[in-house]
Every structure is written in structure tokens, then in C-alpha cells.
Amino acid sequence: MSGARAVSVLFDAPGPRTRRRLVWINVASTVVVVGIGLWALVRLNAKGQLDADLWAPLFTANAWRNFFLPGLRQTILAAGISIITAGVLGLALGLGRLSASRTIRTVCGGVVEFFRAVPVLLMMVFFYLGLGRAHVVDPAQLPLVAVVLGLTLYNGSIFAELVRSGVHGLPRGQREAALALGLRRGQSLRLVEVPQAIIAMLPAIASQLVVILKDTALGAIITYPELLQAARRFGAGHGNILQSLVVAAVVFIVINYLLTRVADVLAGRVGRRTAGRARTEPPGLAVDAGRPG
Amino acid sequence: MDGDYLERYRSLFDQFDVVAAFWVNIQLTLAAGLIALVLGTALAVMRISPAPSLRWAGSTYVTLVRNTPLTVIIVFCVLGLWGQLGITFSDDFNRNFFWLAVLGLAVYHAAFVCEALRSGVNTVPVGQAEAARAIGLGFVASARLVILPQAFRGAVAPLGNVLIALVKNSTVAAAGSVAEASGLMAEMIEFRPDVILAIFFTFAFGFVLLVVPIGLATTSLSRRWTVAR
Numbered sequence: 001m002s003g004a005r006a007v008s009v010l011f012d013a014p015g016p017r018t019r020r021r022l023v024w025i026n027v028a029s030t031v032v033v034v035g036i037g038l039w040a041l042v043r044l045n046a047k048g049q050l051d052a053d054l055w056a057p058l059f060t061a062n063a064w065r066n067f068f069l070p071g072l073r074q075t076i077l078a079a080g081i082s083i084i085t086a087g088v089l090g091l092a093l094g095l096g097r098l099s100a101s102r103t104i105r106t107v108c109g110g111v112v113e114f115f116r117a118v119p120v121l122l123m124m125v126f127f128y129l130g131l132g133r134a135h136v137v138d139p140a141q142l143p144l145v146a147v148v149l150g151l152t153l154y155n156g157s158i159f160a161e162l163v164r165s166g167v168h169g170l171p172r173g174q175r176e177a178a179l180a181l182g183l184r185r186g187q188s189l190r191l192v193e194v195p196q197a198i199i200a201m202l203p204a205i206a207s208q209l210v211v212i213l214k215d216t217a218l219g220a221i222i223t224y225p226e227l228l229q230a231a232r233r234f235g236a237g238h239g240n241i242l243q244s245l246v247v248a249a250v251v252f253i254v255i256n257y258l259l260t261r262v263a264d265v266l267a268g269r270v271g272r273r274t275a276g277r278a279r280t281e282p283p284g285l286a287v288d289a290g291r292p293g
Numbered sequence: 294m295d296g297d298y299l300e301r302y303r304s305l306f307d308q309f310d311v312v313a314a315f316w317v318n319i320q321l322t323l324a325a326g327l328i329a330l331v332l333g334t335a336l337a338v339m340r341i342s343p344a345p346s347l348r349w350a351g352s353t354y355v356t357l358v359r360n361t362p363l364t365v366i367i368v369f370c371v372l373g374l375w376g377q378l379g380i381t382f383s384d385d386f387n388r389n390f391f392w393l394a395v396l397g398l399a400v401y402h403a404a405f406v407c408e409a410l411r412s413g414v415n416t417v418p419v420g421q422a423e424a425a426r427a428i429g430l431g432f433v434a435s436a437r438l439v440i441l442p443q444a445f446r447g448a449v450a451p452l453g454n455v456l457i458a459l460v461k462n463s464t465v466a467a468a469g470s471v472a473e474a475s476g477l478m479a480e481m482i483e484f485r486p487d488v489i490l491a492i493f494f495t496f497a498f499g500f501v502l503l504v505v506p507i508g509l510a511t512t513s514l515s516r517r518w519t520v521a522r
Contacts, residue, residue, distance in 0.1 A: 011343045011432040018343070025344040033350050047378060117504040118497045119461040122475050126493045129482045133489065210360065217362035221468050228365055232372070242373035249361050249369070256360035 054240040058247050063234060071230025072251060078144060078216045078226060082151035083209060089152055090159020095194065097164045100185055108160070115157040121218050124150035128222040143224035147216060155212055162204055166197025169276045200276030206263035210256045217252070227251060302491045305481065314477040315499055321391070321463040321473065325398035326456060332399065333406025340407065341414055341440075343432050351407065358404040364468050367397040371469040387472070394466035398459065405455045413448025414440060446518040453511025457504050474499065 014022055044050050057063055096108030115123075128146035131137045137145050170193055178188035198205075220228040231248035235241030305311075339351035358366075370393040374380045382392035417440055425435035464475040478496045482489050 011426075011435075014343065022344055026346040029344060029346045029350065033346075044378075049378070113505075114497070114501065117461075117501045119464040119475065119500055121464045121467065122478060122493075122496055122500065125475055125479050126482070126489075129479060130489055130493070133482075133486050214360075214362040217364040218465065218468075220364060220368070221465075228362065228368065232368065235372070240377075242369070242377045245365060245369045245373055249365050252362055252365065253357060253360040257356065260360070 049242060054238075054243050057238045057240065058234075058243055067230045067234040068227065068247065068251065071225060071227035071248075074144075074224065074230075075213070075216045075226040078147045078151070078219060078224065079209075079213045081144075081148050082155065082212055082216075085148060085152040086155035086159055086212070089156030090163060091194075093156060093160035094163025094167075095189065097160060098167055098189060112157040112160050115153045116161075118154075120150045120154045120215055121221065123153055124218055124222050143219060143222050146222055147219040147224050147226075150218070151212055151215055154215075155208060158208055158211075159205065162201045162208070163194060163197055166201040166276060167193045169200060170196055171275050174275050196274040196276055199270050199274040202270050203263045203267035206266055207260065210259045210263075213256060213259065214252065298488070298491075301485075302488050305485060305488065305492065305495075308485070309477060309481050311474075311477065311495065311499070314472070314474045315503070317391075317471065317473040318460065318463040318466075319503070321395060321398060321466055321471070322456070322460050324392075324395045325402060325463070326459055328395070328399035329402040329406050329455075329459070332403035334410060336403060336407035337410035337414070338436070340411060341436070355404045355407055358401060359408075361401075363397070363401050363462055363465050366401050367394055367465055367469045370394065370397040390470050391466075394469040394471045397469065398462065398466070402455060402459050402462070405458070406452065409451035409455050410444060410448050412451050413444035413446070416447030417443045443520050446515075446520055449515035449518060450511055453507060453515070456511070457507050460503050460507065461500065 041050070048054075093108050093112055096104050097112065099105050099108070124146050127149045128143060131145060132139070132142055167189070174192055174196065175188050178192040179185070183191065216224075216226055217228045219226050220232065223229070227248050228245075231244045232241065235244030238244070336351045336354060339347040340355070342348060371390060374396075375389065375393055380393075381389050382396075383389045421439055421443065422435065425439040430438065464473060466473050467476045474496055478492060481492050485492065
């Protein structure tokens, strides 16, 4: 891990004096962290927020069967559809940006830059209200369609950039060898370069999945009944919004943490199956923050 | 597109104050950005420090916050901190929501500022740290005099990306009842559905106008400040 390397060179292996000082620093910082935690708990307790009757309803069959699990199902449904549609769009736009025709390159480049700069929420609100007025979508499915469209356009653009920078990250010999075998440029892209680029980018794609899953929570703003919305409804009904949101946050954290670990494992595995270099971090993009969704 | 459509589009701006809505997003970005920079720098120093407990505390914060959706954090700030715990920042209703949203945005983006600075530390060659130690500098001195000045330069591009994300994410303050651009867009579409596409593209290009200069500026700054090696 590069992080571990950076840490280890910043200071020597501690000698006896530093070790003694480190003990004190450890004690002091533990006291501070535990102190902040205790202070928060005491404050919460003083306001009666730790009472069992606020927490107990969250661990009943009713809470999970009627609120959290259906909400989680909707979250995963929206994320799952968006991952597939964004993948297809990203592949198309990415191939477009690598096209031999300058017109196609420019158009695809413009589309990618535009959708990367526009907030996902803005797109979701627009599709929700716009498609609602146009009466082209079943009103019951409208929030889902708006969430999926917003996520698809944004993440499709991110995937397009990943495909493009993955192809650029391959050694030149790959294309030269393909052309020498008599493949045309398009065939070389489709059969040789893009498959290797996608494998090299798998870790970055996996960490983008975390972004997609997190961004489904934006759907709560346009009445999509996902996990956050379910937690709000449950909390409003039982007067324990704070506790209910904590449970929703824990569910999100657990799923996303597992996804992040998968991305790390993938980064270690895929290296041998591509001529490109595997990266967990999305490449440096002009208009994107990689993970912050 | 005829003259009538353009006239109806122009009349939007007499009816609604689009610039004021964007100004709220800019204020959210600046306030949350400053707090996130301070908090994120503190977290980054903790994560590279020799004390294992500080490293653990820093990385736990980043792991927890980075994996929580921003919408959940902002709803938590408004409905949890204010609605249930009664924490207020201002007697004025709207100002209070504004600062609660700033708190949520800052807490969330501090984790990404920390990661950006850490990736900046990773751009500093090992030899720099070894040389600093060889001339007898301790951790604090070598971090302050040798590592961090170079790390900040290397972190300009990732920090710019965090700022861009913050501009876009300031729309999520709508989940905390802050009247900002995405909320105004929804309101305008409700009242003026006749020019719905024009409304969307107005707001979309507003964000493009905010975001693209930041991208260009950080790219050129990071090139100019790059450490010659």
C-alpha cells in the first residue's frame, strides 16, 4: 500500500525515548477521543435520546419487514439498474471518445464534460418534474426512472473517462501488434485494447459503484422510497428520527465498506490479466472528484 | 425556437432571482470548504503521525464518513441535530438551516480533503523524508519544513476536485430545506412548465460556469506549482 509507505518514511523506528513519549501521546489521544465520545453520550442521555423506547422499535420485525428492508431493496434496485445502464452508456461514450472521426470524438467529449459538471440532483429533479408533466412514464415508476436517468448520465460519463484513460494507459505495443496482425483500428479497439482497459480499470469501476450506491440516497429528495426515505418515515412515526437515521447510515456504511474491500482485492488480482496498470483511484479528471458523489 | 419563446424565457428572470439562488450555493461552498480544509488538514496530519492511536482515529473517521451518503448526513443534521436535539446556530430560521447544511457538507468533505492531502504526501519522494531525517529533523520539523510544503503542491489537483464536488454537492442542501439553486429550479418548473428545457439548461450551464473555471485554475496551478524533480 502506498499509504503505508508514506507513513513509514516520515519517521524512524522509534527509540526508547520516543517510545515512552508515544505511550503518553497514545494515552492522551485516547483520552481525547473517548472523552468526546463520552461527552456526546452524556449530552444525548441528558436529552433522553438513549432511552430504550427510542431504540427498541428499530430492532423489531415491523421496522425491518415494513421499512428498512423494502427501502434497502429499492436502493439496491435503483443502484443495480443504474450500474448496468451507466456501464452501457459509458462504453458507448468511451468508444466514441476514442473514435477515428473527429466529429464523434468532439460530440462525445462535450456530452461527457457536460454531464460531469452538472449536479446529479439537478438532473434527477428535472427528469422527475419533466417526465411527470410529459406523462410518458407510469406515475408509480416515475421516481425510480428519474433516479436511474440521473445516475446513468453522470456515472456513464465517469465510466467513459475510465475507458478512455484505461486505453491510453496501455502500452503502445498492444495496438501496434493488433494492427500488425491485420486488424483494423476499430477491431483493435474492440478486441484488444478496450477489454484490457476495462480489466485494468476494474478497481476504479468498483469504487465508482460505491458512489452510485451513495447517490441513490438523493432519490429521497424526489420521493423515491429508498432506504433514507424509509428511515425518515419510520422515524417520523415513532419520534426517533435521529436513531432511525443512525441505523440507515450503518447499513450504508457496511455495504459500502464491503464494496471498497472488493475494490482493493480486485486491484491486487487483476494486475496479471492486462498490459495496463491496475489502479484503485479513478484517474485524474479535470471535472470530477472521483469518490465524492 | 421563435421570438415568442425567447421572450417567455427572458421573462423568467423578472419573476425569479436565479443569481441569488446560485449565490446561496457559492456561500455554502465557501463556508463548508473553509471548515472542511481545516478539519481535513488536521485529519491528514493525524493519519501520517507516528502515534498509532491518532492514525487509527483519523482513518476511522474517514472510513465512516466516506461510506455514508451525503444526503443522509444533511438530513441527520437538520432532522436529527435540530429537529430532535434542538441544536441551533442562529435565531433566524433560514440562517439556522444554512449553517446546519454547512456543518453536514464540511463534515463530509473533510474526509475527502484528508484523502487529497494524503495523496499529496504520496507524491513526495522517499529521499526527501530520508534527507530530512538524516539532517536530524524530528517528525514535526520534517513534516512542517520538508514534507507538507511539497505535499500541498502535489495535492492542488485533488483538492481542486474536492472543491468541484463540493460546488455540485451544495445542491444536496435542498434536503435540509435550504433555498438554493436546485430548489429554485424545481419551483420554476412548477410555475413555468412552458419553458422547462430552457430552465434546466440555464441551471445546468450555471453549474458548468462555476465548475469549469475551478478545474482550469487548479490544473494550471498544479502545473505551475509542481515541484521540479
